[in-house]
Amino acid sequence: MQDKNPLSPHIQIYSWHISSLVSIGHRITGVINIIILSAVTFWIGALLMGENFYQSIFDFFNSFFGKFFIIGTIWSFTFHSLSELRHLIWDMGYGFELKTANLTGALVIIFSVILTVVVYLLGRMFFNV
Amino acid sequence: MVQISLPQNSRVQKGKYYKDKTGSKNLRKVNIYRWDPSNGENPRIDTYEVDMDNCPSKVLDLLNKIKNEIDPSIAYRRSCAHGVCGSCAMNMDGKNGLACTKPHSEIKGDINIYPLPHLKVQKDLIGDLSTLYKQYASVEPWLKNSNTKREKENFQSKEDRAKLDGLYECIMCACCSTSCPSYWWNGEKYLGPAVLLQAYRWIIDSRDEERKERLKKVADELKLYRCHTIMNCTNACPKGLNPAKAIASIKKMLATS
Numbered sequence A: 001m002q003d004k005n006p007l008s009p010h011i012q013i014y015s016w017h018i019s020s021l022v023s024i025g026h027r028i029t030g031v032i033n034i035i036i037l038s039a040v041t042f043w044i045g046a047l048l049m050g051e052n053f054y055q056s057i058f059d060f061f062n063s064f065f066g067k068f069f070i071i072g073t074i075w076s077f078t079f080h081s082l083s084e085l086r087h088l089i090w091d092m093g094y095g096f097e098l099k100t101a102n103l104t105g106a107l108v109i110i111f112s113v114i115l116t117v118v119v120y121l122l123g124r125m126f127f128n129v
Numbered sequence B: 001m002v003q004i005s006l007p008q009n010s011r012v013q014k015g016k017y018y019k020d021k022t023g024s025k026n027l028r029k030v031n032i033y034r035w036d037p038s039n040g041e042n043p044r045i046d047t048y049e050v051d052m053d054n055c056p057s058k059v060l061d062l063l064n065k066i067k068n069e070i071d072p073s074i075a076y077r078r079s080c081a082h083g084v085c086g087s088c089a090m091n092m093d094g095k096n097g098l099a100c101t102k103p104h105s106e107i108k109g110d111i112n113i114y115p116l117p118h119l120k121v122q123k124d125l126i127g128d129l130s131t132l133y134k135q136y137a138s139v140e141p142w143l144k145n146s147n148t149k150r151e152k153e154n155f156q157s158k159e160d161r162a163k164l165d166g167l168y169e170c171i172m173c174a175c176c177s178t179s180c181p182s183y184w185w186n187g188e189k190y191l192g193p194a195v196l197l198q199a200y201r202w203i204i205d206s207r208d209e210e211r212k213e214r215l216k217k218v219a220d221e222l223k224l225y226r227c228h229t230i231m232n233c234t235n236a237c238p239k240g241l242n243p244a245k246a247i248a249s250i251k252k253m254l255a256t257s
Helices: A018-047 A051-062 A064-091 A098-127 B059-069 B130-138 B158-162 B181-186 B192-203 B211-218 B232-236 B243-256
Strands: B013-018 B027-034 B044-051 B089-092 B095-098 B111-114 B121-123
Touching (some): A018 A051, A018 A064, A018 A098, A051 A064, A064 A098, A064 B243, A098 B232, B027 B059, B044 B059, B095 B232, B130 B192, B211 B243
Parallel strands (some): B027 B111
Antiparallel strands (some): B027 B044, B089 B095
């Protein structure tokens, strides 16, 4: 086929399904998680650099943006873990029927939000802040 | 590779507007992707006002009505009009399907009709499927059995025959493959749901003697494992089949054999 033939529109026009949204979400949160893990290692490393250095990170976590960062991090990890669980069940050969897949996809989204709230509140209780 | 935006020559422009001439009160707007290979212009979206009082129920009927009564220049494939041949596969309302089995009453608002996604367009709603056909040929979709001297039928148990249900019904309309983002980005190398479902149809056939060779052939980082279970294929299939499950079955066979 010559180059003059146009390419038909694809992602611009294709409607989103729960399954495709969770799939792209899984991939994006996977990348974010790797970046966050590096940040967490930096945070732990900062413990070794003394109190003053640690204070600046503590101040960041207590700022508005810091709280957004923490909640975002928790969501990213819970979403990715739940979605990964779904993938593991698929790998065993179950849950491919359209209804089941849509249901589990919706459950991943709903429970990732619920778990985020739970983990955040538990964390606050645990650290007494 | 992943290219989100369309190439320069594929950007869609605003096209002509065909106003209703029948004076009907029950009108719907139909937006159709048009590309004319003869004049070097970019693709465009033409809008037709269609009198729905005198139009049968399916999207294909709507296209036939436009071609017969408003604009004979529009090009699309169709043959059986009963969901058996797979010719009229296209993208309607953002979802792939067969125009002959999709009722236009299921579509809310204006009716948007595009060719199957991420194909080289030959004209209007006709996409070039030659890559997919080459990939189909590459899985050697025929029975391989060395016994050529058999004088009776080649029997199969009811259980073995049942394994082909949900596979043999595939009409190769390409709705699934062209709905798959993985196939959009890696269509040259990834076989795509339609071809993998066909591959599995022969892998699982109890009469076929080359299961191992067939499995070995598809066991490839690009050919098979570009499937990330996005499930757009199963969502799109107009025959209600499950290519995602077929692909997972191949993966499982490879992991457990």
